[in-house]
Amino acid sequence: MVKKIKSLDKFTRSWITTNAVKILSGYEDGSVTLRGLHYRLVSLGMTNSVQHYKRVVSGMIKARWDGLVPFEKFSDHDRETLGITAAEETCVDEKIDEAKTQIKLWMKSYSKNRWENQNYYPEVFIEKKALIGAFQSVCRENSIALNPCKGYPSLTFLNDAKDRFQEQIDAGKACVILYFGDYDPSGEDIPRSIKENLQRLGVDVKVHRVALMKEQVIEWKLPPAPAKVGDSRTANWDGLGQVELDAVMPKKLSSLCQDAINEYFDDDLYEQLMNQSAEEREKYQQELKKFVEEL
Secondary structure, three states: OOOOOOOOOOOOHHHHHHHHHHHHOOOOOOOEOHHHHHHHHHOOOOOOOHHHHHHHHHHHHHHHHOOOOOHHHEOOOOOOOOOOOOOOOOOHHHHHHHHHHHHHHHHHOOOOOOOOOOOEEEEEEEOOHHHHHHHHHHHHHOOOEEEEOOOOOOHHHHHHHHHHHHHHHHOOOEEEEEEEOOEOHHHHHHHHHHHHHHHHOOOOOEEEEEEOOHHHHHHOOOOOEOOOOOOOOHHHOOOOOEEOHHHOOHHHHHHHHHHHHHOOOOHHHHHHHHHHHHHHHHHHHHHHHHHHHHO
16 A cells, blocks of 8 residues: 655655755756656655655746746747747848858858768667757757657657668668667566567667666666556566656766767768768869859
8 A cells, every 4th residue: 555645744845946946056948857856856855756746846836936947947848839930020131141141151061961971870769758858969969860759659650760770771771779768667668669660660670778777777876666557567577666767867868878879980980971071072162152153
């Protein structure tokens, strides 16, 4: 029988808010989720429970309205605005200046695709869409696709991935998925499911599970909670307890992602690519200049 948390304990809204303000001062705007804050508070002694998580959510709603925490501090990738409503007045002179800037940038923009001569074709898969912020900049800097799975990825999602992997396999590359997910029965099983379903779709892709691992949970002293009773895999799982990926600081996740990418990146091949790029850039600029002059 699960012991109920007393309505009055030391983890009050005041305690949560005071500690949350200190914790959040170390995060850039939009780089932490409410779940991530919850786990930081758990590391300070708060119980890892639904009741206390709800207190964190409630406390942060009030803290934002009271001006103690900026509204921009948290990320919510499950709710995103798509596109914009273009309503600003257009100025032709500004458009001319913008076009001139774009032409200059185009003249200097020639570059080779970062992975085109590499032996591996990697993509990053993460279990939760809410954690995109911790991975987005690293993947962008390394020109790698980022795939939020939202749990077990659908067959439609995997079929789209299969097409990308097959194209690279045909080009002679070894494909690898760098996977980041929770430490719990499903989090450990999702990589297996991804690999097997991709095999059934006709492609053999290495799935490298980067996090969370048992040894990481122990080393980083992450607080586990009982595995979900509703998860059919819990009965046959002998893990330490459920720990969500949100418990890891975004900077550490970014570093883990970069380290994993580095394992599959050949610097010598990249240097060869940059030398080729320098030779081709001169031709690119000459042809563009000629084209603009003839307009």
